[in-house]
Amino acid sequence: MITEPELDGEWESVRPAEAVQDTVVPGARAPRRPWPWVAAAVVATSALWAGGLYAVGDRTAEPEIRYRVTDDLCGQFKAPALEGMLGSLSTAVPEVGSRHPALDWASCTRSSDRPASSRTFYLTAAIELHKKTDPAAEFALDTPLSRMFIHDGGWESVPGLGEEALVTPPGTGDGLQLRVRDGGAVFTIIVSILGGAGESDPRADPLPDPDREALVAAAVEDARALMAALRTS
Secondary structure, rough: OOOHHHHHHOOOOOOOOOOOOOOOOOOOOOOOOOOOOOOHHHHHHHHHHHHOOOOOOOOOOOOOOOOOOOOHHHHHOOHHHHHHHOOOOEEEEEEEEEOOEEEEEEEEEEEEEOOOOEEEEEEEEEEEEEEEOOHHHHHOOOOOOHHHHHHOOEEEOOOOOOOOOEEEOOOOOOOOEEEEEEEEEEEEEEEEEEEEOOOOOOOOOOOOOOOOHHHHHHHHHHHHHHHEEEEOO
């Protein structure tokens, strides 16, 4: 029987996401909705944390709470640095997530609107606030989900961001995943790149892949801004 402290209490019902309405330009191809499994991955990841399926070591000490979880994470996650690299990310879909005595979480997915090209960028930001057990013990562990979703295992350390920050290494597929731990809070930013330039319209200008180092730097900058916006102490 699972007796993790995070399972004490009852979960609140997940409230439906409030999708931001897209602006339709006459003659333009309507933007595609974010991958359903992008949001599903965030939900599943939070479920794994909450269930303690990857718990190791002593997690009985309550972590320091330095951040809050907002119902409108998209209002805080503007991603100006990544938007400066990838272009307009005008489509925003928030997910309120859940509130629980042990774990609060919320997420936001932003996507680009490029009617002249099949190249699409998706950003997902999530915050998990662990209030009963310290997430440090399992933070650096791979899960089946992370291996399937973004990479084949292994992380690179990112200095100077939170208590611990990790990013997927080069050569692990398009995009990247950045994870930051600070006290009981775990922040995740996922950059996904879909399609190739001009596949749906041969007249479209080619869109080169973003430089990885610049992409990591932009994700770190936006993660730092999100952490500052949600910090309480």
